[in-house]
Amino acid sequence: MFIKTLVLSNFKSHTYSSYQFGKTNHFFGDNFTGKSSIGDAIVFGLFGVSRHGYKMYIKDYLQEGATTMYVEMIIQIHNQDYTIKRTMTAQKGTTSVFLNNKPVKEKEIERLVGDYKAFVYCFFPDFFPDEDKSSSRAFLIDHMFSERNDYDELEKEKARIIREQKQIHSNITFYEGQKVVLKKQAIAMVNNPDPILPIEHVNAEIKTIQTELEKITNETQEQIENGIELKSQLKSFIEQMAELESDVRLSGERCPTCFQPISSEQFETITNLKKTRYYDLKKEIDKVETGIGNAQENYANLLKRKAQKEQRLQTLQMMISYQQNINQVSQHSTELINVENKLHDLTIKKKALSDELKRMKHRQGVAANDYQNQINQHLTHTSIELFKVLKNGELRPDFQICYKNRTYRVLSNSEKIRCVLEIVSLINTFTSYKYPLFLDNMEGVTHLEPPEDIQIITATVKKGVPLTLKVKD
Numbered sequence: 001m002f003i004k005t006l007v008l009s010n011f012k013s014h015t016y017s018s019y020q021f022g023k024t025n026h027f028f029g030d031n032f033t034g035k036s037s038i039g040d041a042i043v044f045g046l047f048g049v050s051r052h053g054y055k056m057y058i059k060d061y062l063q064e065g066a067t068t069m070y071v072e073m074i075i076q077i078h079n080q081d082y083t084i085k086r087t088m089t090a091q092k093g094t095t096s097v098f099l100n101n102k103p104v105k106e107k108e109i110e111r112l113v114g115d116y117k118a119f120v121y122c123f124f125p126d127f128f129p130d131e132d133k134s135s136s137r138a139f140l141i142d143h144m145f146s147e148r149n150d151y152d153e154l155e156k157e158k159a160r161i162i163r164e165q166k167q168i169h170s171n172i173t174f175y176e177g178q179k180v181v182l183k184k185q186a187i188a189m190v191n192n193p194d195p196i197l198p199i200e201h202v203n204a205e206i207k208t209i210q211t212e213l214e215k216i217t218n219e220t221q222e223q224i225e226n227g228i229e230l231k232s233q234l235k236s237f238i239e240q241m242a243e244l245e246s247d248v249r250l251s252g253e254r255c256p257t258c259f260q261p262i263s264s265e266q267f268e269t270i271t272n273l274k275k276t277r278y279y280d281l282k283k284e285i286d287k288v289e290t291g292i293g294n295a296q297e298n299y300a301n302l303l304k305r306k307a308q309k310e311q312r313l314q315t316l317q318m319m320i321s322y323q324q325n326i327n328q329v330s331q332h333s334t335e336l337i338n339v340e341n342k343l344h345d346l347t348i349k350k351k352a353l354s355d356e357l358k359r360m361k362h363r364q365g366v367a368a369n370d371y372q373n374q375i376n377q378h379l380t381h382t383s384i385e386l387f388k389v390l391k392n393g394e395l396r397p398d399f400q401i402c403y404k405n406r407t408y409r410v411l412s413n414s415e416k417i418r419c420v421l422e423i424v425s426l427i428n429t430f431t432s433y434k435y436p437l438f439l440d441n442m443e444g445v446t447h448l449e450p451p452e453d454i455q456i457i458t459a460t461v462k463k464g465v466p467l468t469l470k471v472k473d
């Protein structure tokens, strides 16, 4: 791009100024004569924004007291001349833009003159190093490697792999936990050495035993009741016997009611009756005692049988629960195998992902190297580092500008200018516009070697001199 003419009307302190530019153009003038305003006017004319890209500040460019303002330029792009005129009114505060005297939309101008950022990075060369690191870095990468930004593609891939790795890691933790639980459960289950009968047999036997146990319980109850009955009979017989034994009446005694003396015949009859009764009672007591003995024996036998049956019942019930355990164990071992298979698959996947990540990192290293080489081959004393190598050897995106191995921040004013001129040459390799360059406040710089193939406008303070343009070539 070549700016052939520039006309300012009511632009800041310029009520009306008109300039014809050549390849190298030097403005001289005292303070406040409007040197820096030339740079502002060119950015405004082309893009309708302030030098830092703000639309809202352009209203301040309207000269105090004026109602309208315009900047008009004839520019040459790829050997073709274009007239661009931008006007602004006080009331609306908006601009209108004309291309070759026809009102046009902003997009059309942008198509013609390119991107604001690329322009200002070339036109005001100190902007690029002052920009925040990520924007300057993104600008270079987007413009130089827009078609194949391998590094960023690989970065996205890496992020995806790392996400997958995290997922796999949490899955592995989950299944490891499940494995431990299943193993514990399996050990608890396999602990019953009893022989196993078919389950139908076991169930049938349990039913029989339960019926038998019911019968035994009933019989036991009968024996208890029988025993109680016999014991109460025995008690009564023993009492009767005791009564009989205590009744020791002698011959010649008197009757206790009528006080008549008992005759010896009567006494003998009584004694015989007592004897018969005594023997009868003795027989009854023997019979009842035998009955009690039998009842006790029966009772003991019943208890023994009950205990045997109950023991068998317990064994059978254990057989059932073992059978159930066995089913559970086999179910369990299937689950355990599933979990182990899953863990195996996950471990293989984990390994594959970590290999893939290594490959990505390697490819990123190659891409980063390639970027650095491509960028730095256009620079002489300046170098731009787009990556930082971490202690572990990994690369991190970064952005550092150095000149003769010194970081930009510590450079002298003229070194900074030399450094940014190299960067401008680099930017011009991919913009194809070869934008002009505006170097303001040049009074401190004694000599410069600006790029030869671009238009240069400089501004230098010169005491007591009104704004003057000196054109070379």
Ligand SMILES: Nc1ncnc2c1ncn2[C@@H]1O[C@H](COP(=O)(O)OP(=O)(O)OP(=O)(O)O)[C@@H](O)[C@H]1O
Residues within 6 Å of the ligand: 011, 012, 013, 029, 030, 031, 032, 033, 034, 035, 036, 037, 038, 060, 061, 062, 063, 064, 461
């Ligand atoms: N809207 C405006 N109307 C009138 N004058 C303005 C307006 N905006 C800025 N100015 C003035 O224009 C003058 C020129 O500004 P400019 O920055 O171009 O001067 P300069 O020649 O670069 O000065 P220096 O040598 O101090 O850098 C300044 O005095 C500034 O205050």
Ligand SMILES: [Mg+2]
Residues within 6 Å of the ligand: 035, 036, 037, 440
């Ligand atoms: Mg100035």
